[in-house]
Amino acid sequence: MMKTTNKRQLILEKLKAFVPNGFEEMVVNLLFENPVSFKIVAPRTTKLGDFRAGMNGEKSQITVNGDLNPYAFLITTLHEFAHLKTFLEFGHRVKPHGEEWKSIYRSLLLPAIDSGLLPKDILNALVQSLTNTKASSCSDVNLTRVLRTYDKPKEGIVLLESLPKNTTFVLQGKHFIKRELRRKRYLCDEISSNKKYLVHALTEVKPLI
């Protein structure tokens, strides 16, 4: 009994560095109420977090990038817990972001929305993502955009969408020229190979001035 309390307290303290003030209990409860291995990991550029279903009696695993701002960390965590709870209830019989997942995600977000502790712009983006059936996926562009505004600015780095057309920028050591928008991605010319690439509007790039 004593041991559990200590462990809970320890995790609570650790989470303070990652989640917004007032949400530590919510996340600790999720950790203790569900069979899951929860890991805060080194940042990955391709995803904010992920869920891996446990096979053959193994625990399922959730990972969340450790460099996320507190709001992005909280919402990514709730998103991944919605995957876990969907898996525990329905197994692999339902779609990853189908109706079952949405309903569980909504039930996890509502206490956060009702808490009065989230900034208004994040609140609006969350409510919008819950009502817009298309948007509730791993890549809700509007929500991502709002959450990004809470990141600490990185020197010389901007989002691709903020650059004027025909600007040259560097991404992963290669030079590109930004061209026109195709849905959520920009057509970009890679200068050395003259090949065309589609780069997501919210990719962090370094413009050449």
Ligand SMILES: [Zn+2]
């Ligand atoms: Zn997802």
